[in-house]
Amino acid sequence: MNKKNLTFKNNIQKKYIKQKFLKNFNTVFKNTINEVNNTNKTLNTLNKKFKFNYNIKELNKFKKFKIIALIGMGGSILGAEAINNFLEKKIRKKIYFFNNLDERKLMKFKKKESLDKVLFLIISKSGNTIETISNTFLLNIIKKNAKNIILISERKNNLLFSLSKKFNLFYIEHKSYIGGRYSIFSEVGMIPAYLMGLNTIRLRSQTLKFLKGKDKTFLKDSVIKLASIINSKKINNLVLLCYSPELEKFLFWCQQLIAESLGKKGKGFFPIISKAPKDHHSLLQLYLDGPPDKLFYIFSYETNLKDKINIKKYIKMNNFLDQKTLSEVKSAQKNALIKAFIKNNIQFREFKVKRINEEALSELFSYFILETIIIGKMIKVNPFDQPAVEQIKVFTRNLLS
DSSP: OBOSSEEEEEEOOGGGOOHHHHHHHHHHHHHHHHHHTOTTSGGGGGSTTOOOSSOHHHHGGGTTOSEEEEEOOGGGTHHHHHHHHHTGGGOOSEEEEEOSOOHHHHHHHHHHSOGGGEEEEEEOSSSOOHHHHHHHHHHTOOOTTOSSEEEEEOSSSSHHHHHHHHTTOEEEEOOTTSOGGGOTTSHHHHHHHHHTTOOHHHHTTTTTGGGSHHHHHHHHHHHHHHHHHHHHTSOOEEEEEEOOGGGHHHHHHHHHHHHHHHOOTTOOOEEEEEETTGGGGTTHHHHHHSOSOEEEEEEEEOOOOOOOOOSTTTOOOOOTTTTOOHHHHHHHHHHHHHHHHHHTTOOEEEEEEOOOSHHHHHHHHHHHHHHHHHHHHHTTOOTTOOHHHHHHHHHHHHHHO
16 A cells, blocks of 8 residues: 555455454444544544644743653653654754653763753653652652643642642643543643654644545455454464664554553453564574464665665675665565565565655554554454553552552
8 A cells, every 4th residue: 555655565364354354344443433523532632623731832931942851651651752763853852751760861861961951741641650750759850830840641639730739830631531552642742742843733634544545445454354363363473573763662652552452351462572684683583483473564664875885995805785775785684574474474564664754653653543443342352441550550559558
């Protein structure tokens, strides 16, 4: 399926198409469209008329900051990381991400930066996320009337909202019906993008692209095949092969989306991020000759690098690498892998980015959101909750109390 910004391709055998999913798709798809138009549903974030809980003019006073530190976990930060990673060449600010408990990273940051010159964007849907709260207080940045802090959480009795009131800090409400991993097109993703200096209108411009025409046809074909594979339980591992560093953080966003949305009732994929071609030298033997329990997604972006490998400059010897760019080398390695997959009857999909811009990222985010939610509904799991994760949160609080 050729696109202006992306090329998507499925190489999954027809044997994975189950008639029951063919029959169910149209009903599920229609219900999904209704959710896009429902202002109390998660998918409303894809709607062009989605209403934000902020005014752009209110954010302009924060654009003066050249250094931004984002503090969050999971869906509260992975989308912003993906945006920064993908569009890094357009961003003229220094961005830090605190997305784990890493004391060394915190200490290095405090020594290197003057904290009063850093804009802190602290995001937690619940307002009580353990890691987010811990990092915030270890940085010791909460001060009365601080002009370099933005807090985003649900408007209810939680720590972040309480802090905003007590210390008179800039606060933006996180809509309660939007789960973290689906929040990229809401305040959670668009505020960081805007403060990075990116065009948020263009970032949201392709959110409805896959709901009609050939794009819908591809979505339907993909959903039916993937739902059938999950239900068969013959393929459990999903390897996300990354041939482009610009896409690495997007794959971490994908990993959470797929694992947390579909990993229920003994179903789902185990998504693994694999850096290529590096992993050709460590995991390729397993990929090609190990258990046939893996589906592969191949992600790439072919850059137009001009620098070429010049072997003859140093030694007069014919070598196939001479006068090749790194992009050509990686492309050959990727295409060789695809040939091997076809020869060995290994199921795969290919996602090729043709341009690095906001519209391409808009398509990637929205496509995987729609595909994941519809698959969840097709295999009879709730793609919006994460009950097992909540168990660990309760156990952790009890151990710390």
